[in-house]
Amino acid sequence: MRLRIQHAVCPHRGLYLTDTPRPNCRDCDGNGGFNRDYGDYETGEYAGTEWEPCTCWNENRRWLLMPLPRLPRRHRGPGRDPWGAGGYSDEPPF
Ligand SMILES: [Zn+2]
Numbered sequence: 770m771r772l773r774i775q776h777a778v779c780p781h782r783g784l785y786l787t788d789t790p791r792p793n794c795r796d797c798d799g800n801g802g803f804n805r806d807y808g809d810y811e812t813g814e815y816a817g818t819e820w821e822p823c824t825c826w827n828e829n830r831r832w833l834l835m836p837l838p839r840l841p842r843r844h845r846g847p848g849r850d851p852w853g854a855g856g857y858s859d860e861p862p863f
Contacts, residue, residue, distance in 0.1 A: 771826075774834065783836040790826045797823035 771789045790801030797803060802822040809816040822828050 775831070777831075781833060781836055782839065784834045785831040786834050787831040788826045788828065790823060794823060794825040797825065801826060801828070 771791070772786050773789045775785050775787045777783070777785050790797060790799055792799040800823070802820055805819045805821055807816055807819055808814055
Protein backbone atom coordinates (compact mmCIF):
# COMPACT_ATOMS: atom_id res chain seq x y z
CA MET A 770 0.00 0.00 0.00
CA ARG A 771 1.39 3.35 -1.01
CA LEU A 772 0.06 6.55 0.34
CA ARG A 773 -0.25 9.92 -1.20
CA ILE A 774 -1.62 13.25 -0.08
CA GLN A 775 -4.58 14.52 -1.96
CA HIS A 776 -6.76 17.56 -1.70
CA ALA A 777 -10.43 16.76 -1.61
CA VAL A 778 -13.72 18.32 -0.67
CA CYS A 779 -15.63 15.17 0.14
CA PRO A 780 -16.77 14.21 2.72
CA HIS A 781 -14.96 17.14 4.29
CA ARG A 782 -12.85 19.84 2.77
CA GLY A 783 -9.21 19.16 3.58
CA LEU A 784 -6.04 17.23 2.88
CA TYR A 785 -6.37 13.48 2.71
CA LEU A 786 -3.94 10.63 2.86
CA THR A 787 -5.06 8.22 0.17
CA ASP A 788 -4.20 4.75 -0.97
CA THR A 789 -2.60 4.44 -4.41
CA PRO A 790 -2.24 1.60 -6.94
CA ARG A 791 0.80 -0.65 -6.77
CA PRO A 792 3.16 0.61 -9.51
CA ASN A 793 4.29 -2.88 -10.55
CA CYS A 794 0.90 -4.53 -10.26
CA ARG A 795 0.53 -7.40 -12.74
CA ASP A 796 -3.15 -6.81 -13.24
CA CYS A 797 -3.41 -3.11 -13.89
CA ASP A 798 0.23 -2.27 -14.69
CA GLY A 799 0.16 0.43 -12.05
CA ASN A 800 -2.75 2.24 -13.61
CA GLY A 801 -5.02 1.41 -10.72
CA GLY A 802 -7.74 0.00 -12.89
CA PHE A 803 -8.99 -0.83 -16.34
CA ASN A 804 -10.91 0.99 -18.99
CA ARG A 805 -13.56 -1.26 -20.39
CA ASP A 806 -15.51 -0.22 -23.44
CA TYR A 807 -19.10 -1.27 -23.48
CA GLY A 808 -21.73 -1.11 -26.17
CA ASP A 809 -25.38 -0.32 -26.31
CA TYR A 810 -27.54 -3.37 -25.58
CA GLU A 811 -29.85 -2.92 -28.56
CA THR A 812 -27.68 -1.44 -31.28
CA GLY A 813 -24.36 -2.91 -30.22
CA GLU A 814 -22.69 0.40 -30.87
CA TYR A 815 -20.07 1.90 -28.63
CA ALA A 816 -21.83 3.50 -25.71
CA GLY A 817 -19.03 4.49 -23.37
CA THR A 818 -16.14 3.40 -21.26
CA GLU A 819 -16.40 2.00 -17.79
CA TRP A 820 -13.66 2.43 -15.24
CA GLU A 821 -13.04 -0.62 -13.14
CA PRO A 822 -10.65 -0.11 -10.22
CA CYS A 823 -8.03 -2.78 -9.58
CA THR A 824 -7.94 -4.81 -6.39
CA CYS A 825 -4.35 -3.78 -5.58
CA TRP A 826 -5.60 -0.60 -3.96
CA ASN A 827 -8.68 0.85 -2.41
CA GLU A 828 -9.70 4.17 -3.87
CA ASN A 829 -12.19 4.68 -1.06
CA ARG A 830 -9.62 4.28 1.65
CA ARG A 831 -8.40 7.62 2.87
CA TRP A 832 -7.76 9.47 6.04
CA LEU A 833 -8.40 13.09 6.73
CA LEU A 834 -5.09 14.73 7.60
CA MET A 835 -5.95 18.35 7.96
CA PRO A 836 -9.41 19.83 7.62
CA LEU A 837 -9.53 23.11 5.77
CA PRO A 838 -12.00 25.78 6.74
CA ARG A 839 -14.65 26.89 4.35
CA LEU A 840 -13.82 30.13 2.62
CA PRO A 841 -15.64 32.84 4.50
CA ARG A 842 -17.88 35.12 2.52
CA ARG A 843 -16.80 38.73 2.66
CA HIS A 844 -19.26 40.94 4.32
CA ARG A 845 -19.72 44.32 2.82
CA GLY A 846 -20.70 46.82 5.40
CA PRO A 847 -22.86 49.79 4.49
CA GLY A 848 -20.86 52.62 3.02
CA ARG A 849 -17.98 50.35 2.05
CA ASP A 850 -19.41 49.10 -1.20
CA PRO A 851 -16.82 49.85 -3.91
CA TRP A 852 -19.55 49.97 -6.55
CA GLY A 853 -21.41 52.50 -4.45
CA ALA A 854 -18.47 54.88 -4.49
CA GLY A 855 -18.89 58.27 -6.07
CA GLY A 856 -20.90 60.06 -3.45
CA TYR A 857 -24.11 58.09 -3.68
CA SER A 858 -25.48 56.71 -0.43
CA ASP A 859 -28.72 55.16 0.64
CA GLU A 860 -28.52 56.81 3.99
CA PRO A 861 -29.47 60.46 4.31
CA PRO A 862 -26.55 62.61 5.49
CA PHE A 863 -27.91 63.81 8.80
ZN1 LIG B 1 -3.53 -3.32 -9.74
